[in-house]
Every structure is written in structure tokens, then in C-alpha cells.
Amino acid sequence: MPAGEDVNFGDVQANFVAGNWVTSKKLIDNINPATGESFAKVSMASLNDLERSISQAQKIHESRMLYEMKPHERAAMIYRIGDALHELKPVGAKILCLESGKRLCDAEDEFDEAVRYFRYYAGMADKLEGRSIPLGAGYIDYTLNMPYGVTAHIIPWNFPLSIAARSLAPALAAANCAIVKLPELAPMAALLLGRACEMAEVPKGVVSILCGDGPEIGGALVRHPDVSQVVFTGSVAVGQQIMGVLAERVVPCVTELGGKSGGIVARDANLKRVLDSVYWGIFFHSGQVCSAMSRLIVPREMQDEIIHMIEEEIDSFSVGDGIENNDITPVISEGHLNGILGSIETGKSEGARLVRGGHRLNRPGFFVAPTVFADIHTEMTIGKKEIFGPVLALQPYDNDAEALAIANGTDYGLAAGVFTQDIDKAGWFSDRLNAGQVYVNEWYAGGVETPFGGMKMSGNGRDKGQEAIFNYVQTKNVAIRIG
Template sequence: MNHLDPHNRTWLNFVNGVWLPSDECIDVHNPATGKKIASVAVAGGNHVDMAVAAARDCVTSGALTKCRPVLRAEMLARIAREIRNRAEEGAYLGCIESGKPIEAARREFEEAARYFDYYGGMADKIEGSAIPLGQRYLDYTIREPYGISAQIVPWNFAPSICARSLAPALAAGNAVIVKSPELAPLAIIVLFEAIERAGVPKGAVNLLCGLGRTAGAALVAHKDVDQIVFTGSVATGVAIMKAASERSVPCVMELGGKSAGIVFPDANLERVVESVKAGTFFNAGQICSALSRLLVHTSVYEAVIGKVAEMAGSLEVGDGLAGADLGPVISEDQLEKIEGFCQRAKSAGARLITGGQRVSGKDGWFMEPTVFADVDPNMEIAQEEVFGPVLCIMKFEDEDQAYQLANGTRFGLVAGVFTQKLDIALSAPPRLSAGQVFVNEWFAGGIETPFGGNKMSGHGREKGQEAIYSYVRTKNVGILLAP
């Protein structure tokens, strides 16, 4: 495979159909080696103003809304095809900038293309309704796009999460400005190159490769932005919502989690282990919806610990390009943060089963797959999002205690249940405070299934048909007909 060396090109911002340089750059590093792989132009306040002006011109012209909706559907279908044409290069860049296994990076580009396929199919199906008010009245609703949607994308699944919000926003007729993550901006640039090749109206899509504290802050505070979409930390999300509240700007927020899977006595333990492998250790645990707490009935507690420890010990830790099971975490700062959580957990009395520290003898930022048992539910590691390959195992005696433990954090993104009893599988979801509940398989679902959180995990829903309504507002029209 003959890849483009990221050192051999200039990585720019995309505004109003033009690739723009900047006087400043940020460096991008390969977390598997710690070495610099590229420099990306930093968007400043002037780029933000230009992007917002271009998006407003697109909205005002009606380039996305005055056309027949089927033309938006065809545009999204072209984007999906172009993404697939660039998927191999994009996956390579996604792998070396984020550390994830190359096959996972390939699947991420295919998922990004699927978002445009899926929402392209909805572009001509955003319908209103007629409301009966009696004789001489005509009343109906119209679904209108917000206008300018500002979207701030995280680094852990940048192309996929970007497409997750961008595709339905475009399908609904919004112009979009994306702020890419400074730690992993390269794959998103390839995504936007694919979008450019597909042919979109000027100003309909814009990409700012800036810093969160400058470009991101300027974007969310801009007086002409009509909607904000954010995936990331609670602290940043809260700051964004405070800024948005000054102008009553609607937000879609996905702010992370501390998700628990409940293992009942009759659970298929092999499925539990497979779910831990995928839910806890995929992408080095850097997943908002990660399975970070495992609540296990006392009757199978030690058996589950043994099986999970055996699986964790079998994982190969290494470079994603080489196909390792567990790649590096995104940065030295993140690695130190994860190690700090583990050290404090040991000091607090949690039983370390395996891992607990960085991998020695490797360049880059690698963390051992880590399992703690006998974790007290009030410990920091049981309450706060670690965002690394770390699992906390706790025991419970009965259903009431299991649900109490599962709901016992400030988060409410995902929950899981492992059981072969239909009555438990059906009665558990209403008792769990989470935006989605998985039964017998972590990450069951897909693009078609709504995703979002309760409590401090955020609000609004992405994915599925429901997400399209995050990008439109309803207008009611009431008419008194002439006698």
C-alpha cells in the first residue's frame, strides 16, 4: 500500500469552498511513537468569521433549501461514494494520528460513508403534519433547518463522529461549520476533501482546524451561529452551554459516561467476556460509551474476574498499523491521567487484578489493559470517567442493589444487562438511567439506533431517524379560511 506521507503536504482549513492557510500551525504526533507526523494550519478568529459569513450566505441564498429535497439526497449519496474512494488513505492517517488498529480505522471510514447513505435516504422525507381544528381552519406544521450548525468533534472517532452530525444536518438543509480536534485532525481533512470532490454549494460545509480555547470558543460564542453540536468532556460541554445560554442557542450535547454492565447469575459468561473485550478495551478504552464498570452477582463474581483477567492478559499491545489488539492512548497527558487514576485506586483499596501502569520498553503512549476488583462504588475510579483501558468490577446481591449501583453516578449514557431470562431483559431497561441499554452484547445497535445520554452525559439524540429532528425546528401555521 503506497500511502501519502503526511509530512509531504500542507494541511489547511476549508472555508467557502477554498483551502486556506494560516500564520500558525499545530503539530500532530503519532501516539504509537511519540513522533511528529504533520503540521496543521491553525484557524484563528478571522477564519471563524469567514466561515460563519460563508455559511450565512449559503443559508440566505437557499442553496440547500430552495432546491427539491431529492437533490440534497443525491448530494449526500455522492459524498458517501467519494468517502469510500478516499477510505484507504483516510484510514491510514486515522491510524497513525490516533493509534487505533488499522482495521478499526477502515471501518470508521465505511461508517462515515454509511451515515451519508442513511441520511441521504431521509432528506426527502422530513415531513410536517396537518392538524384538524374544525371547519374553516387549516393548520399544518413545517420542519425548518436551524440555519448554521456549529459542530465540535472529538479526537477518538473523528471521521465517524463528524459524519454522524454533519450528514443529518446537511440532509435537513443546514450549513455546517466543523471544528476538528487538534490532536487528530488529519483524517477529517481527508473526509472534507471527499466532500469537496462530491460537489457541495459554497459555504455549505466548512472546516476549522483550530484550538478549542481559541477557534472553538470563538465559534460557539459567535452571534450568528444558530445551533451547537458538541461531543467531549463534561467541563467543556458545560462551558459551551453557558456561552450558548447567553443567546438561547439550542445545543446537542454528548458528554461522556461511566457505563455499567450488570451480570446476572444466569448470564452467558463468554458473552460477558466478549463484551468486555469490545466495550472496555477497544480503542484503548477511549470511548464515551465504554463498559467501564462491571457489576457481577456474588454467585459468579470470582469466575467472571478470572475469565476477564485471562482475556485481558491475552491482548497484544502495540502499534495499530501492525494490527495489535490494543493501541496507544492519544497523548502523554492522557497516559499520565490514566496512570494517576490507577495509582489512586490502589491506594484507596481496590484490588488490582492485572495491568495498572504504562507499558514499559515501548516508545509512544501505551497503557496496560487494566482490571480492578472489589471496587467501592464511592471510589473516584468508580465515579469518574477514566477514558482508558480500565475496568472496575463490583459485586451485588440482588436486582435492586444492581440497579442502584448502575445508576449511582452523575452519568447516564449507556447501561448493559447480561441474562438469559426474558423477564429480566425486559424489566431492566426502565429501571436504568441511560440513553441506551444493551442486552447480552455491548454496542448492540448501529447507525440506525438513537444515541445520547441522560444526566451529565448530555441531551439530544444522534443516530437513527430520531437524529434528523435534532437539526430542524417545527413551525406551526394556522389559517382561518374565508367564509
Template structure:
């Protein structure tokens, strides 16, 4: 057991201190690779939340971050990055065991978290306003100010990196922040509190709470003390949060998942496509909001692509994340059952299960890498987010048809184009309804590229310089020089 879990319990990080759960309540955390109990997280309730809200408000009113010299704020974020790397080995072991992902992916997640703090640490002193000419009788300028207290609800698929993705720009802008961790795998995220503590982030400026979404999360977003809401997760939960935000008129940033399509033309590099398919739908057992959930293939190469995809899926080695296998479990038995139900629905609709389509016969929550072929665009499996190692392959005949199918869901997070034709890649990319389009490599881009969706994939942007402006509000100051 790690030092952080010396007694098997991960505590809440509140006002610079470590707190037990309300009335000693805990959340039992499983290892998805074994379906066995791993550790416990102290469950925050009303008392812990009230302490976090009070300390966040006090920190903001004191100006702990907002009034700090921007360059000093940047240096503080760089210290956090260094401390994240110092805990990365311990944290990766925890994250692997509680989330089911590979140990190498868990290490990469901590590294990505550190990179977010470095990136936004480098721009903390570059959030600049502007002067607006109104003539010789006026001086007019705009400045950016932090919202105040930012509530951030983090999903379970990438808890550490997604928390850092929002927390770093929030801190860079001068906000106080309360992070609500996912109840399925809260422990590695709780460990980030250790990095904040060691980096001497002012007490109260950041709290990390372990709690149940329908309880703690609902109370958090409904609080009148919250000045901004940041949420990554499912559409139904996002809609519930937006209803609560409407009552308090709280600005919100939503990333709500997707059903993203890759459009594969007949001149595509099939080897490159297969490499993208492996990372695009089988990485993290397909539990990625921007996964390659649909593959639209020109009919002239359709059979070849399906055959190659089946060979890829059948050849992936499954195992516990600590073994760094090619295929890992999904997060829970509930998620496994949901995948199973959707596949059964697809089969009733005439979808062909070309590979996988079953639970793996081993301890833990494993679903076989699955290729669904001959999928009609209207099929439920082509319209709903499965959030598992399952992709749907559909043929098309014309460019216009492919674009229509790709745009034919309620989502619009990412999309892909696979072609050697440069003109076509630009033309199709412009017509795809998505916040980000990958050309010839799924997941191209990085922490500096804006990320977010349209439609039921949400609104606002994370990552890159553009994300900073979600964490500030504009104030204009107009001064009359008359008289």
C-alpha cells in the same frame, strides 16, 4: 506520505477552498504509537473563522441546501458517501497514525462515515410536517425548517465517524455547517473536505476548521452567527459551551460521555460477556464514551468473572495501530498521565489492581489493559470517566442492589444487562438510567438506533431518524378561512 499530506500540512476547508492557518500557524500532530511528530495541520484563527461564518451564512441565505429539492439533497449526500469510500484507504492510514487506533478500525470508521451519509441521504426527502384539524374555518399545518448555521465540535476518539454522524443529518435538513476538528488528530477529518469537494457540495455549505478548542472552539460557539451547537466531549467543556450558548440563547445538542455499567446476573453467558468486555473496554484503548467502564457481577460468579477478565486482559497483544494489534496506545502523554493518576487514587481507596495498572515499557503512549477488582461503588475510579483501557468490577447480591449501583453515578449514557432470563432483561433494562441499554452484547445496535444520554451524559439524540429532528425547528402555520 499520502497525496493529501504531500507537503506535510493539512489545510482548512473553507467555502469550497483550502486555506492556510492564520499567519501561517500550524498544529503539530503526533503519532501516539511512537510519540513522534507525524504531520501538521493549518491552525485556523479569527480570520479563518470569520471567513467560514460569512460563507456559511451566505450559503444558507442563498438556500444552497435549504432550497434544494429534498430528493436532490439526498442524492448529494449519496455522492458524498461514494467519495468518502474513494478516499478511505488514504484516510485510514492517516487516522491510524494520528489517533493510534488500529488500521482496521480506522478503515471501519471511514466506512461508518459513508453509511451515515447514505442513511440520511435516504431520508432527506422524508422530513414531513403534518396537518392539524381545527375545524372547517381553518387550515393549520406544521413544517420543519433548518436552524441555519450549525456549529459542530468533534472529539478526538472517533473524529471521522462522529463528524459524519452530525454533519450528514445537518446537511439532510438543509443547514450550513461548520465543523471544528479535534487538535490532537485533525487530519483525517480535514480529508473529508476532499470528499465534499468532489461530491460538489455547494461552497460555503460546509467548512472544516483545524483549531484549538479553548481558542477557536470558544469563539465559534460564542458567535451570534451560530444558530445551533452540537458538541461531543467532556462534561467541563460541555458546561462551558452551554454557558456561552445561554448568552446567545442557542439551541444545543450535547453528548458528554459516561461511566456505563454492565449488570451481569448469575445465569449470564460468560463467554459472551468476555467477548463484550474485550470490545466494550479494550477497543480503541477504552477511549469510547459508551465504554463498559463498570462491570457489576452477581457474587455467586464474581470470582470466576474476575479471573476470566484478568486472563483476557493479560493476553492482549499491544502494538502500533498499523500492525492491527489487539491493544493500542492512548491518544497522548497527558491522557496517559491522567489514567495513571486515577489508578493511583483507586489503589489508595483500597481498589485491587487485578491486571495491568501500569504504563507499558515501550515507545509511545501505552497503558496496560487493566482490571480493577473489589471496587466500591463510591470509589473515585467507579464515579469518574477514566477514558482508557480500564474497567472496574464490583460484586452485588440482589437485583435491586445492582440497579442502584448501576444508576449511582452522575452519568447515564448506556448500560448493559447480561442474563438468559428474558423477563429479567426487560425489567432491568427499563429501570436502568441510560439512553441506551445493551442486552447480552455490548455495542449492539447501529447507525439507525438513537444514541444519547441523561444526566451529565448530555441531552438530545444522535443517530437514527430521531436525530434528524435535532437539526430542524418546527413552524406552525394557521390560516383562517372565515369571510
């Protein structure tokens, strides 16, 4: 069984096709966002690779191998994947840092989180129980949790390893096979999931890990007649396209489609906690987080004070390569950087007050200055469009009802937050905020145990926690007349 230190770039350039490593002539450069230069090449999966992966997965499903495996043995297999990822972390985290631009410490945390997903859902594999339903004398009635079969997992580039693990682990726990389609940006660390499956002695074909073109490989994946369930994290536009395709075959899809999440600062808020959440909520990973705190809703009379505190915090940030654990790291690509700058220009043209930043930093790589707008209103594009970058928009309010209306005033509903020392106020806002998760006094509070998902256009279904495993089973009822 190979150790993590044996892994090098060559080990992860290929695709993991039905349990075998397969290269192709079509290669893409893996760009380091901190320098703008390629540091490795990755094979692009072909339609033939995809067909082989799905065909083998379907054969395994039809054989009932995973379903009939003793649940504690399936749990042990999934736990071994987590152990293998832990072993691969030292090299894998460096690869993830190089290809995504994020801080090395955050890449290490992403490996730790992925490990936790496998260990958490391994613990659920032998606890997926049906139930007995009383129908009266002469009847036996019970339910079974049946796997879908071949599940498709379409993964974004911002947290590729963690997001792949959070759906792959419960899918396996529920006895499904999986085809994981990785992004063209930052795919290499997540390809190590294939190595982890090898080390864990997962039967060949149960899991395939493919890096391929989105419209070609992703499109063929969701259209394939043997794919019975899909998980997608990404943009609203692509999510709508996928759901439209799947509706033709009535195939279920769990989606997480981003947000424009707002944190409400109450007048009694602990401003130190607000500042901590400003970094983590919008400047961590340069704001490339679906549930980022991209809006801060503040009492009108406190806006200037809070702006001053945020500016002082920004002054303390170090900027540079993630390998050195700088506070501000690059965004993923030149194209994404230009999109962020375009959104900033739109904000300025619509009358938002630019307080800080708003420009590209004069250095190699794809760096955007931490940016703060003030005096925005919800009808401004910057107040309702997801930017996916280090851009914070402050919007003032006069009373709690107005703050609530501002927070709920977008098409999204992924996350929301409130900063207050009043537990009654925290409960009042939490009950009324239209979001799949509400953070009180700490943005991103929670863990792998807590359900995560959106309302409104932020998606449907729930990842994480015990709820997630039920995305991957279908309830079958069996009613028996006896005597």
C-alpha cells in the same frame, strides 16, 4: 474528480474554509501515539478563517439555496459525499490509524460508518414532511420543518471522522450549513471531509472544516451571533461551559458528555459473551470511548471466576502499533496517559484491589497496560469518575435490586448493559436502568439507525437514527383563515 490514492499528507494539512483550502503559519505536530513522534504538521485555523466560514454559510442560508433545492437533489448531494468518503478510505484509514493509534481495521470501520451516516441521512432528506392539522371549517393549518441556518459541530479526538459525519449528515439533510471544528489531536483524517465535499460538488461555503485551538476557535464559534445551533461531544466541564454561553442567546445544543457505564452480569449469563464484551467494552481503542463498559457489576460469588477468565483473556492480547491490528493500542497522548495513571493511583489509594496492570508499558509511545480493579464500591473515585482508558472496575452485588442501584449510582447515564439468558430479567433491568442506551448480551449492539445519547450528566438530545434529524429543524406552524 480526484481519487483516494491521490491524497497525501499535504492534501490534508490545510483547513477547508468556505470551500477553499487555506494554510496558516501556525502549525501543530500530528503525533503518532504508537511512537510519540510527529509524522505531519497541520495548519491551525485563525479567527479570520472562522469568520469567513460563518459569513459565507450565513449568506447561503439567507439565500435559501439549500432549503429551496429539491429534496431529492439535496439527498443526491449528501449521498455523493458518502461515495467520496468511500473512495478516500484506503489512504484516509491509514492516516486515521497513524494519528489516533487505533487499529487499522477499526480505522477502516470508522470510514465505513461515516459513509453509512451520509447514505442513511441522504435517504431522509426527501422524507422530512410537515403535517396538516384540522381546525374546522374555514381554516387551513400546516407545519413546516425550517432549518436553523448555521450549525456548529465540535468534534472530539477519539472517533473524529465518525462523530463529525453523524451530525454533519443530518444537518445537511435538513438544509443547514455547517462549521465543523476538529480537535487538535488526530484532525487529519476528518479534514478529508472537505475533500469529500469537493468531490461531491457541494456548493462552496455550505461546509467548512477547521482545525483550531479549542478555547479560541471553539469559543468564538459558540459565541458567534450567526451560529444558531451547536452539537458538542466531549467532557462534562466543557459541555457545561458551552451550554452556559449558549443560554445567553437561547441557542439549542445537543451534547454527548461521556459516562461511567456499567454492565450487570446476571447469575445465568453466558460468560463467553461477557468476555467478548469486556474486550470491546473497555480494551478496544484502549477504553477511549464515551460509552465504554468501564464497570462490571458481578455476583459476589462469581467475582473470582470472572476475574480469572478476564486475566486469561488479557494474556491472549497482542500489544503494539495499530497499523498491525494489535489488540491493545496506545492512548492518544502523553498527557492523557498521565491522567489515566493518576486515576489508577487514586483507585489504589482508596482501597480498590488492583488485580492486573496499573502501569505504563515499557515501550515507545503511550501505552497503558490493560488494568483490572476488583472489590470497588460506587463511592470510590474509580467507581464514579470517567477515566477514558483501559481500566475495568469490578463491583460485586448480592441481589438484583443492589445491582440496579450500583449501575444507576453515578451522575452519568450514557450507556448500561445486562448479560442474561432470561428475557424477563433483561426486560426488567432495561426498563429501570437510567441510561440512553441499554445493551443486552453485547456491548455496543446497535448501529447508525439506533438513537444514541445520554441521561443525567451524560448530555441531552439524540444522535443517530431518525430522531437525530429533528435536532436540525425548527417547527413552524402556519394557520390560515379562509373565506
